[in-house]
Amino acid sequence: MLAQNEGLLLIIFSIVFLVVISMVVLFAVFNERKNKLIQKSTEERNKFENELAKTQIEIREATLQNISWELHDNIGQLMTLAKIKAQAAQDQPQKIEEVAEVIGRALRELRALSKAINPENFSNLDLAESLKEEINRYDRVNFIKTSFSTKGTPFPITKKDKVILFRIMQEFFTNTIKHAKATELKLDLEYKNKTLIIKVEDNGKGFDIDREHQGMGLKNIKKRAEIVGGTIKHQSRKGKGTSLEIKYNEK
Amino acid sequence: MYLLVLLVATVGVALYFWSSYKTTPQRIFMPFLLYVLCNEILAYYMLNHLKLITQPLYNVYTIVAFFVYFYWFWQVLEKPKWIWVFPLLFLSAIVFDDINESFTQSLWSSSVLVLSVMSIFCSLAFFGKLLMSDNVIHYYKMQSFWVVAGVLIFFIGFVPLLLFQGILKGQTQTYQAVLAILNTVYYSFFIIGFYVSSK
Numbered sequence: 417m418l419a420q421n422e423g424l425l426l427i428i429f430s431i432v433f434l435v436v437i438s439m440v441v442l443f444a445v446f447n448e449r450k451n452k453l454i455q456k457s458t459e460e461r462n463k464f465e466n467e468l469a470k471t472q473i474e475i476r477e478a479t480l481q482n483i484s485w486e487l488h489d490n491i492g493q494l495m496t497l498a499k500i501k502a503q504a505a506q507d508q509p510q511k512i513e514e515v516a517e518v519i520g521r522a523l524r525e526l527r528a529l530s531k532a533i534n535p536e537n538f539s540n541l542d543l544a545e546s547l548k549e550e551i552n553r554y555d556r557v558n559f560i561k562t563s564f565s566t567k568g569t570p571f572p573i574t575k576k577d578k579v580i581l582f583r584i585m586q587e588f589f590t591n592t593i594k595h596a597k598a599t600e601l602k603l604d605l606e607y608k609n610k611t612l613i614i615k616v617e618d619n620g621k622g623f624d625i626d627r628e629h630q631g632m633g634l635k636n637i638k639k640r641a642e643i644v645g646g647t648i649k650h651q652s653r654k655g656k657g658t659s660l661e662i663k664y665n666e667k
Numbered sequence: 668m669y670l671l672v673l674l675v676a677t678v679g680v681a682l683y684f685w686s687s688y689k690t691t692p693q694r695i696f697m698p699f700l701l702y703v704l705c706n707e708i709l710a711y712y713m714l715n716h717l718k719l720i721t722q723p724l725y726n727v728y729t730i731v732a733f734f735v736y737f738y739w740f741w742q743v744l745e746k747p748k749w750i751w752v753f754p755l756l757f758l759s760a761i762v763f764d765d766i767n768e769s770f771t772q773s774l775w776s777s778s779v780l781v782l783s784v785m786s787i788f789c790s791l792a793f794f795g796k797l798l799m800s801d802n803v804i805h806y807y808k809m810q811s812f813w814v815v816a817g818v819l820i821f822f823i824g825f826v827p828l829l830l831f832q833g834i835l836k837g838q839t840q841t842y843q844a845v846l847a848i849l850n851t852v853y854y855s856f857f858i859i860g861f862y863v864s865s866k
Contacts, residue, residue: 427827431827432845434824435820442794445798446812453803
């Protein structure tokens with residue numbers, strides 16, 4: 417009788433023990449996994465924030481470089497022309513009108529530049545408007561002939577993602593102007609279902625993508641597209657120009 | 668009687684939070700719990716007032732519970748093909764039990780065993796899938812997590828009970844005590860599940 421009772425107690429104890437252990441293991445495994453995922457997500461967020469800060473610095477630097485170009489090649493040229501015309505007007509007062517007209521053009525360019533470099537202006541514009549302003553600037557200083565189009569109904573893009581997408585495109589534009597020796601730049605934005613497709617292409621000298629695909633620029637573009645959850649397709653052939661397509665899904 | 672109180676509490680909570688899970692696969696547990704409650708009331712009445720054996724009621728319960736769990740797991744595991752092996756096993760177990768054990772006189776143990784094995788296996792598959800997904804961050808806010816945890820822990824305790832049934836024969840109180848512990852865990856997890864579904 418005693419042995420039977422001990423046996424029963426052992427069975428009850430074993431079952432209760434099994435149940436308790438199962439519960440402890442279950443919650444321990446889930447908590448461990450949860451903590452790991454939280455840690456991973458924090459690391460990804462930090463990486464994103466670091467990349468964002470780096471991107472913002474690069475945008476600022478690129479903007480300063482653009483201002484320098486624009487002051488030198490556009491407004492500077494206009495002011496030089498105004499000076500020459502003003503000197504000529506000393507002998508021919510009727511030419512003062514022409515001086516005023518050139519100074520007026522320079523002022524308009526200065527206002528446009530001032531508006532374009534205002535950080536508030538960038539934050540208030542959506543991605544399409546910011547990109548349009550950026551390529552218009554290249555047009556204005558006659559760096560390159562540009563075309564721009566949008567299709568579909570835009571959806572909202574977070575400010576942080578906008579900064580990163582903008583910088584990807586700005587890097588492409590800079591490469592086109594600095595290295596591609598292109599004369600045309602075409603930018604198309606298409607909002608299709610819940611995806612934004614950005615296509616940009618130039619008619620520059622292109623390069624062998626298989627040989628030069630390890631370049632820092634492309635690596636940066638790829639890394640940045642990934643951190644905003646986008647995908648890229650980069651194509652280039654020697655003498656056939658370069659193109660880039662980014663697909664970004666609505667969040 | 669304790670089980671009845673536990674069931675009434677669970678059905679009460681399930682009814683109270685019905686609106687928050689009525690569009691999810693967990694809605695199947697509302698009619699199932701009502702059925703279990705009616706079954707237990709009937710079993711209590713038959714046993715204590717009519718002095719009848721309740722095995723047929725519990726054999727029917729095993730069949731109903733199997734198909735409820737099967738259907739629910741089929742949905743939450745996103746309709747895997749492998750799950751269809753369990754209805755085949757279960758039907759074989761029913762045929763085996765029908766030949767070897769009386770429907771009215773004894774509990775169909777093979778069928779209960781297949782029900783238990785399916786529940787444990789599908790619960791582990793569910794947890795494996797959940798652990799691999801990002802939803803694990805909010806696992807304690809998921810109703811399905813608590814339901815599966817209740818089912819898994821219940822059957823982890825119930826399978827040894829089923830296997831030691833021979834030793835426990837005549838020890839109704841011991842059997843009932845262990846079952847009460849398992850039911851407490853099972854229904855408590857269901858109650859937590861219904862509660863978190865509203866959050």
